[in-house]
Amino acid sequence: MxxxxxxxxxxxxxxxxxxxxxxxxxxxxxxxxxxxxxxxxxxxxxxxxxxxxxxxxxxxxxxxxxxxxxxxxxxxxxxxxxxxxxxxxxxxxxxxxxxxxxxxxxxxxxxxxxxxxxxxxxxxxxxxxxxxxxxxxxxxxxxxxxxxxxRRRQDMDLAAEMQWSLLPPLSFSAATTTVAGLLEPAYEVGGDCFDYAYNEGILDLAVFDAVGHGVASSVLASLLMGAYRHGRRDGEDLRQLVETIDSAVRICGGSAPFATGMLARFDIAAGQLTWISCGHPQPIVVRRGSTLDEIELVPALPLGLGSLAAVVGDLVTVDLEPGDGVLLYTDGVVEARAVDGELFGEERLRDLLAREHLSGGRPQEVVRRLVRSTLSHAATRLHDDATLLYLRWDG
Structure with a gap:
């Protein structure tokens, strides 16, 4: 026909x-x-x-x-x-x-x-x-x-409206690489944000967690994203990006604004991931149903505190294998509390990530399921923003 x-x-x-x-x-x-x-x-x-x-x-x-x-x-x-x-x-x-x-x-x-x-x-x-x-x-x-x-299933506060307007599309794929992100609470989120960009075979990724909540945090998040994109488009490397963002936050004013941040750069053809942490949880690398151990490194202060000590920490490079996944997240995920006070915890996150990754689900669905698990643990009520950005490389 x-x-x-x-x-x-x-x-x-x-x-x-x-x-x-x-x-x-x-x-x-x-x-x-x-x-x-x-x-x-x-x-x-x-x-x-x-x-x-x-x-x-x-x-x-x-x-x-x-x-x-x-x-x-x-x-x-x-x-x-x-x-x-x-x-x-x-x-x-x-x-x-x-x-x-x-x-x-x-x-x-x-x-x-x-x-x-x-x-x-x-x-x-x-x-x-x-x-x-x-x-x-x-x-x-x-x-x-x-x-x-x-897309609104319920009322959205001003901070969340500002935050969602900052974000890139929630999922993207190029060649053998897919990235997917999500944040909660979707209608009240304030300080968390993420970004990514693909240029000539390189995928840049970043996750930020601005101090505080509400509109003030959203304003700081906007500054973080603007400084990050500006530096990235100027061709800065990861260390330079950290210095650029730190300087922007320090001249922001207000009551000692700061933010933790995770900046990463992935060479798709080589399968090589390079990242730097500014007071932020390390990425979790998942491989064949298990997660790799954390890397020992010199801690760096959050962005905006560069006048006190170094915000440029160790630069870490990881060679991924085809099929590997990498999860960037904010502490609101592992600090989600159940009614009895039990934390969601990194061990639980690692276990769930390994299982979801091994199932072979689409990255978008992996992220959605991880977020649902976090909310279920916290009886649907989070006390801090929880953000996930998940990358899968198929070689």
């Missing part, structure tokens, strides 16, 4: 229509292509900031049905989201279909629809439609608040 004649170019038609359509009508734009398949009931689901639910748009379909949010765990939409594969189920009114909405490896959500038929040609087209939907979501977010509002 040929879904469309070659001359109709449905994907091109969507992109052309999107050039002049109102940016908050992206679902209507996508629905035009589904009509060409004889389909109906197009719903765009975007994952919420905590990555536990998929939030639907529009609120009401033409025949009056009101789409409900779908759980990431335990729903067909959630299965399509977590697996990155289309899902289809035949029902009385036709085929109910869910396709991932993914930009590169950044999981944005799911596009659902009802179709009269389902075969390889239709599946191929719907998969491409999911890629187009991701493009529309990313571009429309520059012109309308709709994608941002869709």
């Amino acid at each position: 040929t879904v469309f004649d070659a001359g109709e170019r449905p994907i091109g038609a969507i992109l052309r229509a999107n050039q002049s359509a109102p940016p908050d009508e992206l679902v209507e734009t996508l629905a035009q292509a589904v009509v060409g398949l004889g389909g109906t009931d197009v719903v765009l689901y975007l994952v919420d900031y905590a990555h536990v639910a998929l939030m639907p748009h529009p609120d009401e379909l033409p025949h009056g049905e009101q789409p409900e949010q779908a759980a990431v765990d335990g729903s067909m939409a959630g299965r399509a989201f977590a697996s990155g594969e289309p899902m289809a189920s035949q029902r009385d009114d036709g085929w109910h279909v869910w396709v991932p909405v993914t930009e590169r490896t950044n999981q944005l959500g799911v596009l659902s629809m009802t179709l009269p038929t389902w075969n390889d040609d239709v599946e191929s087209f719907c998969t491409e439609l999911g890629l187009v939907a991701a493009h529309l979501v990313v571009t429309s977010a520059q012109y309308t608040d709709l994608p941002h509002l869709m």
